[in-house]
Amino acid sequence: MDATDLLLRLALDPADLKPAPSRAANAQDAAERLGPAPVPCAACGDPARSTRIIHISGHGHCWLDLCRDCMLAAANRGNPTVPLADTLAALKDAARKADVDLTILVDEPLARP
Numbered sequence: 001m002d003a004t005d006l007l008l009r010l011a012l013d014p015a016d017l018k019p020a021p022s023r024a025a026n027a028q029d030a031a032e033r034l035g036p037a038p039v040p041c042a043a044c045g046d047p048a049r050s051t052r053i054i055h056i057s058g059h060g061h062c063w064l065d066l067c068r069d070c071m072l073a074a075a076n077r078g079n080p081t082v083p084l085a086d087t088l089a090a091l092k093d094a095a096r097k098a099d100v101d102l103t104i105l106v107d108e109p110l111a112r113p
């Protein structure tokens with residue numbers, strides 16, 4: 001996922017990101033930005049749990065600091081979703097082919113259409 005896609009997924013305006021040096025973020029950056037007084041998440045303002053430097057065409061290098069939830073949301077958005085029934089059918093088929101007894105427990109909210 002390139003920086004433009006990532007910003008689109010997070011609905012972030014590149015102009016709102018802080019300028020960063022033109023290099024990759026390192027352990028010292030992480031300690032400074034995510035330490036006892038973490039910088040705010042660029043998307044929601046909660047304390048950031050990850051940081052990276054991204055290059056955005058027309059904006060240069062910028063810090064992208066994200067909280068856990070926004071980081072996970074960005075990673076999961078846009079992924080194709082598979083209906084639960086298809087996933088269960090694939091699991092059952094694989095278990096049958098492997099001659100394995102399989103019990104599948106599904107969390108109730110996931111089972112709802």
Ligand SMILES: [Zn+2]
Pocket residue numbers: 041042043044045046066067068069070071
């Ligand atoms: Zn956030």
